[in-house]
Amino acid sequence: MDAQVETASRELSYAQAIQEAMAIAMERDERVFLMGEDIGVYGGAFQVTGDLVERFGTDRVMDTPISELGGAGVAVGAAVTGTRPIFEFQFSDFATLAMEQIVNQAAKMRYMLGGAVSVPVVMRFPAGSGTGAAAQHSQSLEAWLGHVPGLKVIQPATPHDVKGMLLAAVEDPDPVMIFEHKLLYKMKGEVPEGYYTVPIGKAEVRRQGADLTIVATSIMVHKALDAAEQLAAEGIDVEVVDLRTVRPMDRETIIESVRKTSRLMCVYEGVKTLGVGAEISAMIAESEAFDYLDAPIVRLGGAETPIPYNPELEKATVPQVDGIVKAARDLAKGAR
Amino acid sequence: MAGKAKTGAAAKKDGANLPFLYQHYDHETLRGALRKMYLIRRFEEGAEESYMRGLIHGTMHLSIGQEASAMGICLGLTDDDQITSTHRGHGHSIAKGADVSRMFAEFFGKTTGYCRGRGGSMHIADVTKGNLGANGIVAGGIPIAVGAALTAKKMKNGKVVVSFFGDGANNEGAFHEALNMASIWKLPVVFVCENNGYGMSTSVARATAVKNIADRAAAYAMPGEIVDGNSVADVAAAAHRAIERARNGEGPSLIECKTYRYRGHSKSDRNRYRTKEEIEEWMTQRDPIEHFEEELQEFGVIDLAGIEAIREDVAKEIAAGIEFAKESPMPDVANLEKYVYTEQA
Ligand SMILES: Cc1ncc(C[n+]2csc(CCOP(=O)(O)OP(=O)(O)O)c2C)c(N)n1
Ligand SMILES: [Mg+2]
Numbered sequence A: 001m002d003a004q005v006e007t008a009s010r011e012l013s014y015a016q017a018i019q020e021a022m023a024i025a026m027e028r029d030e031r032v033f034l035m036g037e038d039i040g041v042y043g044g045a046f047q048v049t050g051d052l053v054e055r056f057g058t059d060r061v062m063d064t065p066i067s068e069l070g071g072a073g074v075a076v077g078a079a080v081t082g083t084r085p086i087f088e089f090q091f092s093d094f095a096t097l098a099m100e101q102i103v104n105q106a107a108k109m110r111y112m113l114g115g116a117v118s119v120p121v122v123m124r125f126p127a128g129s130g131t132g133a134a135a136q137h138s139q140s141l142e143a144w145l146g147h148v149p150g151l152k153v154i155q156p157a158t159p160h161d162v163k164g165m166l167l168a169a170v171e172d173p174d175p176v177m178i179f180e181h182k183l184l185y186k187m188k189g190e191v192p193e194g195y196y197t198v199p200i201g202k203a204e205v206r207r208q209g210a211d212l213t214i215v216a217t218s219i220m221v222h223k224a225l226d227a228a229e230q231l232a233a234e235g236i237d238v239e240v241v242d243l244r245t246v247r248p249m250d251r252e253t254i255i256e257s258v259r260k261t262s263r264l265m266c267v268y269e270g271v272k273t274l275g276v277g278a279e280i281s282a283m284i285a286e287s288e289a290f291d292y293l294d295a296p297i298v299r300l301g302g303a304e305t306p307i308p309y310n311p312e313l314e315k316a317t318v319p320q321v322d323g324i325v326k327a328a329r330d331l332a333k334g335a336r
Numbered sequence B: 001m002a003g004k005a006k007t008g009a010a011a012k013k014d015g016a017n018l019p020f021l022y023q024h025y026d027h028e029t030l031r032g033a034l035r036k037m038y039l040i041r042r043f044e045e046g047a048e049e050s051y052m053r054g055l056i057h058g059t060m061h062l063s064i065g066q067e068a069s070a071m072g073i074c075l076g077l078t079d080d081d082q083i084t085s086t087h088r089g090h091g092h093s094i095a096k097g098a099d100v101s102r103m104f105a106e107f108f109g110k111t112t113g114y115c116r117g118r119g120g121s122m123h124i125a126d127v128t129k130g131n132l133g134a135n136g137i138v139a140g141g142i143p144i145a146v147g148a149a150l151t152a153k154k155m156k157n158g159k160v161v162v163s164f165f166g167d168g169a170n171n172e173g174a175f176h177e178a179l180n181m182a183s184i185w186k187l188p189v190v191f192v193c194e195n196n197g198y199g200m201s202t203s204v205a206r207a208t209a210v211k212n213i214a215d216r217a218a219a220y221a222m223p224g225e226i227v228d229g230n231s232v233a234d235v236a237a238a239a240h241r242a243i244e245r246a247r248n249g250e251g252p253s254l255i256e257c258k259t260y261r262y263r264g265h266s267k268s269d270r271n272r273y274r275t276k277e278e279i280e281e282w283m284t285q286r287d288p289i290e291h292f293e294e295e296l297q298e299f300g301v302i303d304l305a306g307i308e309a310i311r312e313d314v315a316k317e318i319a320a321g322i323e324f325a326k327e328s329p330m331p332d333v334a335n336l337e338k339y340v341y342t343e344q345a
Helices: A014-028 A052-056 A068-080 A092-106 A142-146 A159-171 A219-233 A251-261 A276-286 A288-292 A311-316 A321-332 B008-013 B020-024 B027-052 B067-074 B090-095 B100-107 B141-155 B167-171 B173-184 B213-220 B232-247 B276-285 B288-298 B304-327
Strands: A009-013 A032-036 A061-063 A084-088 A122-127 A152-154 A176-181 A188-192 A204-207 A212-216 A238-242 A245-247 A264-271 A298-302 B082-084 B161-166 B189-195 B224-228 B253-258
Touching (some): A009 A014, A009 A159, A014 A032, A014 A052, A014 A084, A014 A159, A052 A061, A122 A159, A142 A152, A142 A245, A142 A264, A142 A276, A152 A159, A159 A176, A159 A188, A204 A219, A204 A251, A212 A219, A212 A251, A212 A321, A251 A264, A251 A288, A264 A276, A264 A321, A276 A288, A276 A298, A298 A321, B020 B232, B027 B090, B027 B100, B027 B304, B067 B232, B067 B253, B100 B304, B141 B189, B167 B189, B167 B213, B173 B189, B173 B213, B189 B213, B213 B224, B224 B232, B232 B253, B232 B288
Parallel strands (some): A032 A061, A032 A084, A084 A122, A152 A176, A212 A264, A264 A298, B161 B189, B189 B253, B224 B253
Antiparallel strands (some): A152 A245, A204 A238
16 A cells, blocks of 8 residues: 555646656755756756756756667766666667666676675666557556566556555665656646655556456557446446556465456457466466466557557557457356 | 769860869759759658657658768768768768658658668668668677678679768777778778767867867878768868778778767756757857858859748658658568568578
8 A cells, every 4th residue: 555644635647646746756855856857948848847857956856868788878877876866768669778787787696796885876768659659659568577577567556546656766876767658648637746655566456356367568558448338338347457567567466356256357558479378377377366367368568579660460469348248248258 | 872973075174273073063953953952951841740640650850951971971982882871860861862752751750661661760761872871889790891892892792881970989989890800801892981060069170189070090000081071072172081991902992071960869858958049050150051052153063942842842742751751651560570581592
C-alpha cells in the first residue's frame, strides 16, 4: 500500500503527474535534477517537463546535446557521486544508443565494487507504438532491461501510479528505469496532491474476478479492463492484474490470483517471444501455481516484426481489445 | 541527379569570372536543378497540407528553406553514387532522383510507396537511385555511409557516398567514430552537415563545443569546409571538390552547409527557442530558391516566363502525385510479417 495517507486529489494527466512528481522531488531534495534532450525551453518532446525550467532553472533542468550514451553515462557518474539525476530519453528506442552505460555500468557498478557504491539514477523512457512514428520510435524494450540484474524496471499504468512510483524511484538507492507508454501521457486520472510513494515491486489487482487472470502491463492494463467489461456482459468474470514492475517481479500477487482463477493470460505490447509474458508464464510453470492451472497459459504480445508505419499494420502489431476479448473467451471456455 | 557538365571548348568559352556552378553545368542542368528545388518545396507543402487534412498520420520533419544544400550536393553525384539521409530527408530523396508520387504514396501508407507503407516519412528511401534511406536515429546513417564507401573501395566500383546529417548529429559518438574510420581507411565519402542552427530546440552554441561543425574535421585529418548552405552555387562548388577528392582515392571531406529550417522541428513544435524576427529574416532575405532564381536570370540561364513554366509544371506533378497516392491500395494486414527476413527459396 502507499507509504502515506492520501489527502486531497484531483484529475491530472499521466504527463502532468510525472511533471508534478519531478517538481516535488526537486523541492524535497536539492540533489535531484533533470537531464535530457530538449527538456528545457521546449518542455520535452511530449511536454512532460513542460515549464519546469522556468521554476527550477537551467542548472536543474539541463538540456543535453544529442548524446544518449554520454548523457546517460554522465547521469550515472553524477548519481554515484552524490546527486540524484532523472535522465529523460526522448524516445525509449534511443536506449539502444546508451546500452553500454545502462547495462555495463549503471546495473553492475555496485556489484562489481562489492557494494562500495550505489547508483541512484532514474531513467525515463517514452515507449510504445500507436503514434505513426514507425520502427525506430515505437518500440517496447522493457524486457531488454528487465533481463539485467542490478536494474529495476517499472511500467506504471495510471497517473496515480506514475507519480508515486517516480517518487519512489528517486529515493531508491539503485537504478530505476521507467517505461512510460506515449499513449498514456494524455490519459487522465485521480492523483493525490503532495508527496506519496507507490512501492516498486508490487503488482496491483485492478479488477477482481473468478474465471481467469489477465496479467497486463502499461497501456495493456486499460485494454484488458475494457475487455473484462465486455466479457462480464457474457458472464465471464476476469481478474486483471497490473504488473507495474517488470523487475523485481511480484510473484506472490500473480500466484495468488492464479490460485483463485486457475487460468492465466499475459498481455503486453513488447514482442511476444522472449518478452515479459514469457517470464510470467515460466514463473507460474515453475511454481506451486502450476497445479492450479486448468488450461494452458496464453500469451498475447507484440507481433514478431518491427513496428510498421501504416496505421492499420501498426494496430495489427500489438494486442487490441477485440483480440483480448476473443482470446480470453476461448481461455475461459477451455477451448484452445 | 547526374548533373551534365559542359565539355572542352564550351566550358572554356564561358566567362572565366562566372562562379563554378555556371561554368561547369549546362543551362538545361541548371534549370533542372531549379525545378527540383521547387519540387522539394512543393512536395513538402503538399505533405504538410495532407497532414493537416488528416490524410497522413504520424509526424514529419520539413526541410523547407534547406533545398539548396540537398540540390547543390546531389548535382555532383551520379545515379550510381549513394547517399544516406536523415529524418529531414525529403529534399535529399528528391534531389537524388526519387519520384514524388511514390514518396506521397509512402506518406499515405500505401503499397506503392517506396517502403510499401512500412516506413513513412522518416524512412523514405529509393535504393534504385542510390538513396540508402532516411533515418529515425540521429547520426544513424553516418557509419552506414562509411560502410557503403568501404564497399566502393573494396569493389573498386568508383562510387562516392554522401552522408547527410544535421548539426545536432555531430554530438553523437557515431559521428566521431565514423569520421575517424573514414579517414584512416581513406574512404570515398563526403560528410555533409546541414547546420540549420538548431537540433530541435537546442542551438549549436548551447550543444556544441566548437564554433563550426567543420572545425571537427581537423580532429580526423580531413578537409573541413564551410559554405553558404542557401547558395546552390557555393554548395555545388564545395561538393565538386570533395567528390573529386573522394573519387580520386584521396579520402573523405566534411562540408558544413549553414542554412535554416523555416518550419518547426516537427509537427509539435511551439518555436519557443527562436524569435519570429530570426525566422522572418531567413525567409525574406535568404531564401535559397529566390536566390538561385536571381542568379539564373542574371547569368541568362532562364527568364521569368521560364520560371513560371517550371512552377506550373511542378504544381501539376505534385497534384498528380497526391492523386496517385490517394488512389493506391493499402497494404494487406495478412502481410504484416513480410520483409522482416529475406524470403528464401
Ligand atoms: C539518437 C536520437 N536521439 C534523439 C532523436 C530525436 N531527434 C530527432 S531529430 C532531433 C534533432 C536533430 O537535430 P539535427 O541533427 O540538427 O537535425 P535537424 O533536425 O536540425 O535537421 C532529435 C533530437 C533521434 N531521432 N535520435
Ligand atoms: Mg539542426
